[in-house]
Amino acid sequence: MTTKEPKRPKRPPRAPAATTRTELVWAEIHSGVGSGKRLNEKLKDAFGVPYAFLTEGQWREIQSKAGFRHSARFEINIALRRYWLERLETTISDETREAVASAKEKLNEAYEALAELIVNDEFFRGPLQFHQRTPLEQRLELEETCDSISHAQIILSAAAKRLARGPGQPSYGPLYDLIHHLDFILYGQHGICVTRSKNRIPAAPATDTPFEYIWTVIKVADLQVSESTVDTVLRDYITERDEHDRAFPKRAL
Numbered sequence: 654m655t656t657k658e659p660k661r662p663k664r665p666p667r668a669p670a671a672t673t674r675t676e677l678v679w680a681e682i683h684s685g686v687g688s689g690k691r692l693n694e695k696l697k698d699a700f701g702v703p704y705a706f707l708t709e710g711q712w713r714e715i716q717s718k719a720g721f722r723h724s725a726r727f728e729i730n731i732a733l734r735r736y737w738l739e740r741l742e743t744t745i746s747d748e749t750r751e752a753v754a755s756a757k758e759k760l761n762e763a764y765e766a767l768a769e770l771i772v773n774d775e776f777f778r779g780p781l782q783f784h785q786r787t788p789l790e791q792r793l794e795l796e797e798t799c800d801s802i803s804h805a806q807i808i809l810s811a812a813a814k815r816l817a818r819g820p821g822q823p824s825y826g827p828l829y830d831l832i833h834h835l836d837f838i839l840y841g842q843h844g845i846c847v848t849r850s851k852n853r854i855p856a857a858p859a860t861d862t863p864f865e866y867i868w869t870v871i872k873v874a875d876l877q878v879s880e881s882t883v884d885t886v887l888r889d890y891i892t893e894r895d896e897h898d899r900a901f902p903k904r905a906l
Contacts (some may be wrong), residue, residue, distance in 0.1 A: 696737055699746075702875055705737045706730045711873040719866045720859030721842050728841070732834035733874055739827040745816045753816065757809045764802045771795050825886060828871075828878060832890050835867055840901045849884075849891065 696702045707715070712726050719725075770776045777788035786794070836847040843856045847863045854861055861869055867887060871878055 692734065692737065695741060699741060700877070702877075705733055707733070707874065714873055715866075715869055718859065718861040718869050719839070719842070719854060720856040721838075725838055725842050728838045729835070729870060732831055732838070735834065736827045736831040736876070739830065743826065750813070750816055753809055753813050757806065757813065760802050760806055760809070764799055764806070767795055767799050767802070771799070825882075828876075828883070828886050829890055831871075831876075832867060832883075832887055833894075835870055836890070836894070837901050839863065839866060846894075846901070847887070847891065849888065 692705045693703065696705055707726060707730055712729075715721065715729065716723070716725070771792060777791060781787070832847070839854070840846055843854060843859075845855065845863070847867060849864055851862055853859060854863060854866060859866075864884070864887065868880060868883055871883055
């Protein structure tokens, strides 16, 4: 007899780093898009993340570990902005899922109530006015209504399945694009592409490996993505990048 090993408990999401109002203002100023206040408000409502762009402390950590020039902050902020905008466009709110579930439940109740009336002969008794339909016509119309409800239930069931939050989703697509932009930034700063090598970034002040650089940005930006997910997406990205042999333009950032 074999016993299943208990699943490893899921780590709770990281809480965003404590940030002063002044730091948030500076983050918005350095966002590269004028003011990031409106985007920050949307992120706070949708994900509980208070800011979309690097604060002074976050930038200093990335700069010291990756050995970047100051110009990289602008590029990373733009990459993060694209990531969050795509997340906002692809994320389904809990209210929408609840509305679909509620509609399904109400339609089920309506279907059962109508079905009971259709087979209840007493429902069709009593005198009819000249303009009213015959009992047979009324029964047929109620049966058609039940058919319409059945079709609506099929649509709602498919929608509920489509809108369900799966493991690792919906961050895979936006995360893939973010890694691509971070790869371009690394190339623009140091002339190398991201790899899964254990070797340190070959620049005098850098302390991170290419993977650690990607993970540092994602971690300090509070993207709520696990390290294993980053590793999986990075592996897929590097494989497809190298298969297509897409070289970055030769210009420094």
